[in-house]
Amino acid sequence: MTIRQEEQRDYEEVYQLVKKAFETAEESDGTEQDLVTALRNSESFVPELSLVAVEDGKIIGQILFSKIMIGGREELALAPLSVHPKWQKKGIGLALMAKGHEAAGKLGYDYTVVLDHAEYYPKAGYVPARRYGIKSPFDVPDENFMAVRLNDKAENLNGVVQYDKAFGI
Numbered sequence: 001m002t003i004r005q006e007e008q009r010d011y012e013e014v015y016q017l018v019k020k021a022f023e024t025a026e027e028s029d030g031t032e033q034d035l036v037t038a039l040r041n042s043e044s045f046v047p048e049l050s051l052v053a054v055e056d057g058k059i060i061g062q063i064l065f066s067k068i069m070i071g072g073r074e075e076l077a078l079a080p081l082s083v084h085p086k087w088q089k090k091g092i093g094l095a096l097m098a099k100g101h102e103a104a105g106k107l108g109y110d111y112t113v114v115l116d117h118a119e120y121y122p123k124a125g126y127v128p129a130r131r132y133g134i135k136s137p138f139d140v141p142d143e144n145f146m147a148v149r150l151n152d153k154a155e156n157l158n159g160v161v162q163y164d165k166a167f168g169i
C-alpha cells in the first residue's frame with residue numbers, strides 16, 4: 001500500500017470509494033462523497049492535503065484536510081476519512097492520518113481538528129480541542145470535538161472554529 005497526493009484523474013474513483021466507505025458507517029448522512037467534491041471546489045482546498053491510499057493500482061482509502069479559521073488563524077479540519085470496507089482495521093486510516101499530519105506540519109499548520117468518532121481519533125493523537133483553546137461553533141461534548149497539535153512549539157489558541165460553507169454549518 002502506498003500513499004500519495006490525490007490527482008484530478010482520481011476524482012471519480014475517490015467519489016465511489018467515499019460513498020462505499022460510508023454506506024456501512026455508523027454515522028453518515030450519505031453525502032460525504034459530495035462534501036469531498038464541494039471542498040475540492042472551495043477556497044479551503046489544499047491539494048497537498050488530499051491523499052489517497054493505493055494498493056495494486058486501486059484507491060482503497062482517502063483523507064482530506066481543508067482550511068478553517070480559528071480566532072483569525074488559518075488551521076485545518078480533517079474530514080472526511082474513508083477506507084474501503086474490505087480494507088478496514090488494517091491500519092490504513094492511521095497511516096493516512098500520519099502522512100497527512102506530517103504534510104500539514106511541513107506546510108506550516110499548527111492544528112487540525114476533527115469531529116466525532118471519539119473512540120477512534122485518539123489513536124492518532126487527537127485530544128479534546130478545548131485543551132488547546134479551540135472551541136466548536138456548535139454544541140458538542142468536549143470529547144467529540146478533538147484536535148492534534150502538529151507543531152510542538154505552537155502556542156494555545158483562543159477561538160471558535162469557522163468552517164468552510166461547504167460543510168453547511
Ligand SMILES: CC(C)(COP(=O)(O)OP(=O)(O)OC[C@H]1O[C@@H](n2cnc3c(N)ncnc32)[C@H](O)[C@@H]1OP(=O)(O)O)[C@@H](O)C(=O)NCCC(=O)NCCS
Binds near residue numbers: 022093
Ligand atoms: C473509521 C475508519 C476511517 C477507520 O479506518 P481503518 O483503516 O479501518 O482504521 P485503522 O485500521 O487505521 O484503525 C486502527 C485502530 O483503530 C481501531 N478502529 C478502527 N475503526 C474504529 C472505530 N470506528 N471505532 C473505534 N476504533 C476503531 C482499529 O480496531 C485499530 O485498533 P488497534 O490498533 O487497537 O487494533 C474506517 O473504518 C472508515 O472508513 N469507516 C467509514 C467512514 C467513517 O466513518 N469515517 C470516519 C468519519 S470521517
